[in-house]
Amino acid sequence: MDRTFTVDEARALLPSIMADAAELIAARADLAEIAFDREHSGTSPLGGLAEIKAIEARMEEILSRWNGHGLEVKGIAPVLLDFPASFDGVPVYLCWIEGETSLSWFHRADLGFPGRRRLP
Incomplete structure (x- = not known):
């Protein structure tokens, strides 16, 4: 983990993440169609090859921005993002998935999504 987030830092970033995610979700649907x-x-x-390339470039731009913030992109269908963090010296991920309206979950780094728990 290059960067770790506090819960407050991750929550402060979430509105921009959710706006980007909405754009990524629309782009994902356009590509599928x-x-x-x-x-x-x-x-x-909706277009042809030129539009496909433009949509893919925009999606890549969003993913690169998330990576630049220190997030780990675990999936784009659905959008699943992890914010590296640490609780009492234990590596964890603050976990957000498409459709959630807040950052309310975490899991130990070694357990992944099945180990999700509500943030205290």
Whole structure:
């Protein structure tokens, strides 16, 4: 873990993370629709290769920004992000998944998502 967050630091960053996540989710849906349309009818009302490349570039920009903040991106469908942290010297991740409206969960670094617990 290069950077560790306090709960307050992670929560302060969450509004911008959620705004980026909303954009990433829309881009993810657009890519799925374009791919489906192109496969089944050859074209898509959402565009073609140029639009695909632009959407992918925007998604990569968001993911790079999250990585630059020190977050670990665990998935994009659904969006799953971990904020490295430490509780009493034990490495943990503050965990946020698409659809949650707050940062309320953590798990030990060695347990992953199945070990999620509510923040005290």
